[in-house]
Amino acid sequence: MNLIKLAWKNLRSKPLSMLLNLLLFGLGVGLVVFLLLINFQVSQNFEKNLAGIDLVVGAKGSPMQMILCNMYHIDAPTGNIPVKDTRAFFNPKHPVVKEAIPLSLGDSYKAYRIVGTDTTFLDLYDAKVAKGRIWRQDYEVVIGSLVADRAHLHLGDQFYSSHGLVDDGINIHDHGQKFRVVGILEPNQTVTDQLILCNTPTIWAVHDHEEHDHEEGEHGEGHDAEHDDHDHAGHDHDHDHADAVIEDAAAKPFNLLDHPEEAITSILVKFRNRGVQALNFPRAINEQTDLMAAQPSWQINRVRDMMGSGTDMLRLLAAAIIFVSAISLFISLFSSLRGRKYELAILRVMGGSRKTLFALIIIEGLILAVLGYLLGILLGHLGVGILGGELEASYKYRFTPWLWLKEEYLILLVLLILSFIASLIPAIKASRTPISETLSEG
Amino acid sequence: MITTNNLTYQYKGGAVMRFPNIEIAQGAHSLILGTSGTGKTTLLHLLSGMLSPQAGSIEIQDQDISKLSEASLDAFRGKNIGIVFQVPHFLSALTVAENLEIAQKLSKHPINIQRIEEVLTKLNLGSKLNAYPHQLSQGEKQRVSIARAIINKPAVIFADEPTSALDDKNCFEVTKLLKQTASENNATLVIVTHDNRLKEEFDKKIILEEA
Numbered sequence: 242m243n244l245i246k247l248a249w250k251n252l253r254s255k256p257l258s259m260l261l262n263l264l265l266f267g268l269g270v271g272l273v274v275f276l277l278l279i280n281f282q283v284s285q286n287f288e289k290n291l292a293g294i295d296l297v298v299g300a301k302g303s304p305m306q307m308i309l310c311n312m313y314h315i316d317a318p319t320g321n322i323p324v325k326d327t328r329a330f331f332n333p334k335h336p337v338v339k340e341a342i343p344l345s346l347g348d349s350y351k352a353y354r355i356v357g358t359d360t361t362f363l364d365l366y367d368a369k370v371a372k373g374r375i376w377r378q379d380y381e382v383v384i385g386s387l388v389a390d391r392a393h394l395h396l397g398d399q400f401y402s403s404h405g406l407v408d409d410g411i412n413i414h415d416h417g418q419k420f421r422v423v424g425i426l427e428p429n430q431t432v433t434d435q436l437i438l439c440n441t442p443t444i445w446a447v448h449d450h451e452e453h454d455h456e457e458g459e460h461g462e463g464h465d466a467e468h469d470d471h472d473h474a475g476h477d478h479d480h481d482h483a484d485a486v487i488e489d490a491a492a493k494p495f496n497l498l499d500h501p502e503e504a505i506t507s508i509l510v511k512f513r514n515r516g517v518q519a520l521n522f523p524r525a526i527n528e529q530t531d532l533m534a535a536q537p538s539w540q541i542n543r544v545r546d547m548m549g550s551g552t553d554m555l556r557l558l559a560a561a562i563i564f565v566s567a568i569s570l571f572i573s574l575f576s577s578l579r580g581r582k583y584e585l586a587i588l589r590v591m592g593g594s595r596k597t598l599f600a601l602i603i604i605e606g607l608i609l610a611v612l613g614y615l616l617g618i619l620l621g622h623l624g625v626g627i628l629g630g631e632l633e634a635s636y637k638y639r640f641t642p643w644l645w646l647k648e649e650y651l652i653l654l655v656l657l658i659l660s661f662i663a664s665l666i667p668a669i670k671a672s673r674t675p676i677s678e679t680l681s682e683g
Numbered sequence: 684m685i686t687t688n689n690l691t692y693q694y695k696g697g698a699v700m701r702f703p704n705i706e707i708a709q710g711a712h713s714l715i716l717g718t719s720g721t722g723k724t725t726l727l728h729l730l731s732g733m734l735s736p737q738a739g740s741i742e743i744q745d746q747d748i749s750k751l752s753e754a755s756l757d758a759f760r761g762k763n764i765g766i767v768f769q770v771p772h773f774l775s776a777l778t779v780a781e782n783l784e785i786a787q788k789l790s791k792h793p794i795n796i797q798r799i800e801e802v803l804t805k806l807n808l809g810s811k812l813n814a815y816p817h818q819l820s821q822g823e824k825q826r827v828s829i830a831r832a833i834i835n836k837p838a839v840i841f842a843d844e845p846t847s848a849l850d851d852k853n854c855f856e857v858t859k860l861l862k863q864t865a866s867e868n869n870a871t872l873v874i875v876t877h878d879n880r881l882k883e884e885f886d887k888k889i890i891l892e893e894a
Contacts, residue, residue, distance in 0.1 A: 242777070242781050242784035242785045242788050242794065243788060247774065247776070247777070247785060250774075250776040250777055250781075251774075251776045253776065254775060254776035581775075583772035584772065584773075584774050584775065586772070587772050587773070587774065588774075588785075588789065589733075589757060590731075590733070590760065590766055591761055591785065591786045591789040591790060591831070592757055592758060592760060592761015592762065592786075592789040592790035592791070593757060593761070593789040594753075594754045594757040594758070595753070595754070595757075596754075597789065676733045677728040677733040677734045680728075680733070680768060680772075681724045681725075681728065
């Protein structure tokens, strides 16, 4: 029987008061932890998906919308841009552009976006194929791990896409050709987890059946081959890499610029360096061409600022709840003193000192803080676990509750300090219990 | 051994209380008698170090406790003095046994469950080990408070009106237990009371008179 045990038993003898204090602390801490976890993961999502992209080029419209659409895949495209206008970006001798990756959007499967691009897109996000292989032909797709999980797609599965980026169940392209899953990516916590990737001509093919036919002459062989080739490609799974290279080399490699009359949605651009030329490059594009250029880092900071004001309010609320918890702790400790002045005096009679009484009350406060903290941690993580599903539905980003942030230690520290301060006055009052006076009252 | 010399105490705004010099031999059983207002409880609180006198000395076990600091007094009291109050107070969140444990702990004695069981059994409370204070009858509470007073084998046991709330049967039983346990532990027993039923039970009596 030591002071900590005594403090615990004292608390337990008033379960309702303890429950109230725990709930208040738990609620406040839970809210803070929830916000921290979500905020951290959203930031991490933003950071990781920046992927060294210096510029996004697309149709004129809202730059933020373009960034959200083409980098985070959560907004609609601003429109399309003709391939012929993009020639400069794919010039390997361009003084500013080191790398340009074309994106074509417009279709989805079960609300997971199908993105037509080239294989450099995978390198951008450091995405690795876990099962199967990279696409080689039209209508072959490589899917992100989240898509595989949630849309229940496996290697070799075939599906029709729906037109548009939301799954409304109506605009399904149920004629023409099916997409076929040839590869599944390793999860890497970037946007590739949630995408269905294929080559650019596939997107064109889905949308321009007629044009597609008359185009065939131009980028023909590949297309033709692919139409009849499905079974054959099926066997390809087990072929080793050398075969693939030979086969690819045999086909005429696809070159975007061979199709000036087609359109794409955007280009992700990496700069050679961040010199003055690069600095002026976006403005030059915006002023002198029909294209729009936007810098992801700027736009993301704007998004964060906007989100920030929302989370600031919640943070304020959480801080208010924690503050009220501290006051509640103070009140319940303080008001408990009157009821147990005899007990406090008795502790002195038995040899306890003023320090003993002081420590007892402080320990009671700290126990409540620690338990409230644990409850809060549980609630916060549980909240992310439960609401994470809802958030995933709208952001296609997997929020995990299995994450420990160092800020969570900080919360404990803050809570301990706060409850120490809240317990201070009751503890001092307890330590001043006049034993003789109290006990002669009978 | 308890010796006091020219002991005076004054409550704020009250008259100065002068107490007769007392000398009680180690192991003796004595009674301090007086009607209310004669400062019985004040004297007991002075003797047990719960109050400090304005003047005079109190020697217990060759230690002048009037010279001790408050913290030293707490420690001294825990180690050497057991007190039984008129109305027994316990730590309500703890069981009977735990109340005795904390008494051992606070006086820096090792926790000794065997001793606790032994004392409680002697006081016929063997079955109340795990009972909570609110589950006890008045007589049982008084016996538990005796158990608590002697758990650390103190040199002195003070009892403040231990019998005034009890009926005759319980009164004599408690007195008997106090004397018996004090003897067994070779403790000096000092009972402060106005309960005349006890007069016949004790040879040594100190009578306080109104100032």
